[in-house]
Amino acid sequence: MQFLFSSIGKKIQVAISGIFLCIFLVFHLLNNITLFFGPAVFNAMVHFLESIKPMIRIMEFGLLFILIMHIGNAIKLTIENKAANPVNYKQSQSNDVSSLNSRTMLISGTIILLFIILHLSYIWLSYQTHNPNNHSETYYDILLRNKIGFLGHKWTALFYVIAISIIAFHLRHGFQSALKTLGFLPNSKNNFLYKIAFIFWGIIPFGFIVIVLSIQFGIIN
Numbered sequence: 001m002q003f004l005f006s007s008i009g010k011k012i013q014v015a016i017s018g019i020f021l022c023i024f025l026v027f028h029l030l031n032n033i034t035l036f037f038g039p040a041v042f043n044a045m046v047h048f049l050e051s052i053k054p055m056i057r058i059m060e061f062g063l064l065f066i067l068i069m070h071i072g073n074a075i076k077l078t079i080e081n082k083a084a085n086p087v088n089y090k091q092s093q094s095n096d097v098s099s100l101n102s103r104t105m106l107i108s109g110t111i112i113l114l115f116i117i118l119h120l121s122y123i124w125l126s127y128q129t130h131n132p133n134n135h136s137e138t139y140y141d142i143l144l145r146n147k148i149g150f151l152g153h154k155w156t157a158l159f160y161v162i163a164i165s166i167i168a169f170h171l172r173h174g175f176q177s178a179l180k181t182l183g184f185l186p187n188s189k190n191n192f193l194y195k196i197a198f199i200f201w202g203i204i205p206f207g208f209i210v211i212v213l214s215i216q217f218g219i220i221n
């Protein structure tokens, strides 16, 4: 327990929870890729997920727990680091890479949290207000068919592209620091892991952006 709440313990918690959040993103992208196969396939995927709802609920609680663990420990670490090095920002040098990284990680992390809150409020509220009794209106309609068809709007799409790019930036720095925390320094022996990380911070966000742009340009319609 003592180790878990020590500075290194918290860093390990941030690293491991971050990796689990990335695994969620892989599954989320795979689910959303079915948009390319049309409403029937996408809705069938949603129906399948609804048919295993108890399991999905447990996974959602797990995801929430991991998210809280990630954010809580990251904030605690930042506060502790600041208390240990009480250097005024004005005095800190611009080439102070580690403080710059932790500051930008906190900012990008906050933006991502806001994005998730907006993303979920929008999807879930639209689903409930537009589809209170029957399930004739699907997530597919909400994403791009009905009056709100939100990823079809250019400003919403632009907001998504910017938010997803910030996620990519956060994951790039996050992976580098998580691998170091877990003892994989970026030498030739571990370079493979740093390359694998590119799948998570490069390819996965790129996949989400391709989906948003495909809706925008009518490839998914």
Ligand code: HEM
Residues within 6 Å of the ligand: 025, 028, 032, 049, 060, 112, 116, 119, 120, 123, 139, 143, 164, 167, 208, 209, 211, 212
């Ligand atoms: C093309 C972009 C995206 C689309 C079309 C999309 C679509 C959706 C849909 C339809 C849901 C509702 C699923 C349900 O409640 O059963 C959902 C949930 C969710 N999305 Fe996204 N999403 C996108 C990008 C993202 C990104 C980049 C993130 C990462 C920060 C994200 C995080 C989440 C989370 C955390 C949930 C809740 C998970 C759950 O309840 O199972 N989404 N998304």
